[in-house]
Amino acid sequence: MYSESSSSKGISIKSPEEQQKMREAGRAAAQVLEMIAPQVVAGISTQTLDDICHRYITEELGCVPAPLNYRGFPKSICTSVNHVVCHGIPAAAKVLKRGDIINIDITVIKDGWHGDTSQTFYIGEPGVLARRLVETTREAMVTGIRMIRPGVRLGDLGQAIQRIAEQHRYSVVREYCGHGIGRVFHEEPQVLHYGKAGTGVELQAGMCFTVEPMLNAGRAEVKLLPDGWTVVTKDHSLSAQWEHTVLVTDSGYEVLTLRQDETV
Numbered sequence: 001m002y003s004e005s006s007s008s009k010g011i012s013i014k015s016p017e018e019q020q021k022m023r024e025a026g027r028a029a030a031q032v033l034e035m036i037a038p039q040v041v042a043g044i045s046t047q048t049l050d051d052i053c054h055r056y057i058t059e060e061l062g063c064v065p066a067p068l069n070y071r072g073f074p075k076s077i078c079t080s081v082n083h084v085v086c087h088g089i090p091a092a093a094k095v096l097k098r099g100d101i102i103n104i105d106i107t108v109i110k111d112g113w114h115g116d117t118s119q120t121f122y123i124g125e126p127g128v129l130a131r132r133l134v135e136t137t138r139e140a141m142v143t144g145i146r147m148i149r150p151g152v153r154l155g156d157l158g159q160a161i162q163r164i165a166e167q168h169r170y171s172v173v174r175e176y177c178g179h180g181i182g183r184v185f186h187e188e189p190q191v192l193h194y195g196k197a198g199t200g201v202e203l204q205a206g207m208c209f210t211v212e213p214m215l216n217a218g219r220a221e222v223k224l225l226p227d228g229w230t231v232v233t234k235d236h237s238l239s240a241q242w243e244h245t246v247l248v249t250d251s252g253y254e255v256l257t258l259r260q261d262e263t264v
């Protein structure tokens with residue numbers, strides 16, 4: 001028995017068998033965050049976090065860390081601290097300290113299929129400004145995810161996410177977005193975290209994509225550092241992000257990267 005991949009306007013529709021592979025990949029990615037969470041503390045370097053995740057992904061989960069060598073990215077995870085928006089490169093010299101926030105972004109390849117998820121952690125007790133930004137960013141992601149069902153358009157999600165950010169006087173990063181995901185890390189569609197309701201791709205059961213808003217406490221503009229990867233806020237304001245991989249089902253959605261004790 002076999003099934004052919006199908007697609008709609010270049011967006012792949014996963015068969016039931018393919019959906020099961022995506023579930024397994026998503027679960028593996030979630031397990032990495034569950035494993036690393038207790039170790040995300042003051043005094044640890046982002047390189048050590050990378051080492052621990054690399055070993056767990058390859059040896060315990062039997063997966064491949066998707067970022068490693070992806071378009072030349074040199075490490076297995078992304079670690080984005082404070083004003084780093086995304087794609088921070090783990091480094092031995094980057095030691096976490098109390099009051100920092102850090103996004104850890106995990107993408108694994110399990111049996112050829114990708115699972116992609118990220119979480120922002122506090123180091124020690126967060127300040128009130130950091131807590132409000134991080135919680136609002138998660139609320140924005142969750143609000144987008146809960147809207148997912150066949151017939152809804154991606155612009156509906158984008159507008160809702162943007163509204164939450166702007167109600168709190170935060171800004172949404174425009175240069176990076178969510179993405180379709182499957183055998184390919186980044187595939188169609190692009191999932192913008194801003195936009196206009198009633199526009200964009202209409203969702204269909206069997207689509208898989210990420211929702212991963214990046215919110216800045218200050219202005220939306222970002223810049224790329226000379227290392228070619230690290231993205232920072234131009235005004236050096238704090239930035240937070242959360243990410244899940246989601247499947248569109250007949251009745252709504254399934255979060256493929258949900259952690260134990262997490263609800264969406």
Ligand code: MF3
Pocket residue numbers: 066067068070071073077078087105106107116212243
């Ligand atoms: N995981 C990121 C995403 O959410 C992509 C990281 S690409 C890398 O799409 F090369 F920086 F790892």
Ligand code: CO
Pocket residue numbers: 116178179210212243
């Ligand atoms: Co992603």
Ligand code: CO
Pocket residue numbers: 105106107116117118243
């Ligand atoms: Co990611």
